Amino acid sequence: MDYQNTLTTCTYCGCGCTLFLESIDGKLTGTIPCKTGPVNEGKLCIKGWNVHEFVQSDKRLKKPLLRKDGELVEVSWEEALDFTATRLKEIKEKNGSDAVGFCASAKVTNEENYLMQKFARAGIGTNSVDHCARL
Amino acid sequence: MIDQVKQKINELLSAGSVKGVVALAHANSHVTPCLFQKDDDLSVLSLGDNKSDGDARYPLNKVLIKIARQYPDDAFGILVRGCDERGLYGLYRLKQLDPEKVVTIGISCPQSLAVQCECKKPWPDDMTAGEISDGVEQKQVQDAEGKDQSQRFTYWTDQFLKCVKCYGCRDICPMCFCHECSLECEDLVSKGDLPVDIPVFHLTRAMHMADRCIDCGLCDEACPSDIPLRVLYKKTAQIMNTEFGFTSGIDKNETSPLSLMGPSPEKPEK
Numbered sequence: 001m002d003y004q005n006t007l008t009t010c011t012y013c014g015c016g017c018t019l020f021l022e023s024i025d026g027k028l029t030g031t032i033p034c035k036t037g038p039v040n041e042g043k044l045c046i047k048g049w050n051v052h053e054f055v056q057s058d059k060r061l062k063k064p065l066l067r068k069d070g071e072l073v074e075v076s077w078e079e080a081l082d083f084t085a086t087r088l089k090e091i092k093e094k095n096g097s098d099a100v101g102f103c104a105s106a107k108v109t110n111e112e113n114y115l116m117q118k119f120a121r122a123g124i125g126t127n128s129v130d131h132c133a134r135l
Numbered sequence: 136m137i138d139q140v141k142q143k144i145n146e147l148l149s150a151g152s153v154k155g156v157v158a159l160a161h162a163n164s165h166v167t168p169c170l171f172q173k174d175d176d177l178s179v180l181s182l183g184d185n186k187s188d189g190d191a192r193y194p195l196n197k198v199l200i201k202i203a204r205q206y207p208d209d210a211f212g213i214l215v216r217g218c219d220e221r222g223l224y225g226l227y228r229l230k231q232l233d234p235e236k237v238v239t240i241g242i243s244c245p246q247s248l249a250v251q252c253e254c255k256k257p258w259p260d261d262m263t264a265g266e267i268s269d270g271v272e273q274k275q276v277q278d279a280e281g282k283d284q285s286q287r288f289t290y291w292t293d294q295f296l297k298c299v300k301c302y303g304c305r306d307i308c309p310m311c312f313c314h315e316c317s318l319e320c321e322d323l324v325s326k327g328d329l330p331v332d333i334p335v336f337h338l339t340r341a342m343h344m345a346d347r348c349i350d351c352g353l354c355d356e357a358c359p360s361d362i363p364l365r366v367l368y369k370k371t372a373q374i375m376n377t378e379f380g381f382t383s384g385i386d387k388n389e390t391s392p393l394s395l396m397g398p399s400p401e402k403p404e405k
Binding site for chain 1: 154155162163164165166167168169170172185190191192193198201202205206209299300301302303306307356357358359
């Protein structure tokens with residue numbers, strides 16, 4: 001019998017609400033907002049309240065999908081990254097750096113967002129960097 | 136007080152009379168719901184007080200329901216305040232927990248918390264530690280009643296207007312256990328849409344809580360919009376008391392007038 005509440009931070013937006021992921025015998029059973037968390041003081045929005053659901057969801061993507069002949073097909077990370085790099089290069093060479101835009105995310109860390117904008121500016125050569133919150 | 140609680144938990148676990156004890160613990164600089172089992176370190180035990188009395192309370196009954204559903208044959212201990220014990224009585228009545236498989240470790244609330252909660256009974260019947268504080272009059276309900284109808288209508292409309300439809304009031308509620316919730320019924324509350332301007336599902340919920348709400352106040356504390364839900368449920372509970380002489384969780388062997396079939400129960404004598 002193993003009941004755990006794992007302290008973590010909500011992945012949905014940049015607010016960084018503190019919450020517990022509740023699990024029984026290794027399986028997530030719920031989300032509990034942390035009362036002593038200074039950011040949210042025991043409150044959450046509807047996304048935060050359901051943050052445990054996507055982790056074990058059957059609909060969760062576990063492998064990259066690539067559209068082949070109009071259909072999304074599961075491929076390896078190697079193939080997905082190769083394809084993305086090749087197409088980014090082609091688009092940049094054919095239409096210029098500003099033909100490419102980048103969308104950052106609140107679901108990743110500051111460091112990852114920093115790397116992404118650095119790649120956009122220094123790697124591709126565009127200032128077209130935006131954020132998922134504006135989508 | 137905490138030493139007496141630790142002692143009782145230790146006794147229960149050592150004797151093997153319970154499989155585990157649902158309580159609170161200090162971990163990672165926070166207070167967290169926890170299941171203590173035999174030989175676990177009890178020095179981390181918390182009674183739910185962080186910066187002020189009872190400011191780190193959690194719906195432990197809800198935790199117990201989840202664990203008991205997975206382990207229906209085992210008995211568990213649970214740390215309870217007055218409201219939690221009322222909740223257990225309600226949950227026994229509603230067949231969500233088996234009283235034979237629950238052992239309570241009761242603590243009273245200090246007067247300061249009783250005043251803040253305007254709690255009528257800030258102590259459990261079965262008390263392990265603490266001293267009985269005085270019950271407190273429900274002044275907020277009286278204040279709300281003091282307004283005339285149009286003022287009240289405007290007041291509550293303004294309050295419901297603030298709702299962000301997080302359903303936190305339901306999710307935190309230790310008395311909400313239904314597998315199917317009317318708040319998720321497509322015909323009543325459409326999914327994927329923004330909340331309507333004035334979500335009236337709070338009134339639907341207030342009706343559902345009429346014979347359930349045990350006035351723990353966790354919904355109030357979980358509301359990001361500071362809607363005074365507790366006042367609403369206190370008022371609903373008051374109507375139940377006036378009309379049927381029923382108060383949720385006061386009597387261990389209670390029966391709700393809302394679940395009786397047959398002729399209407401007689402009104403209590405005033």
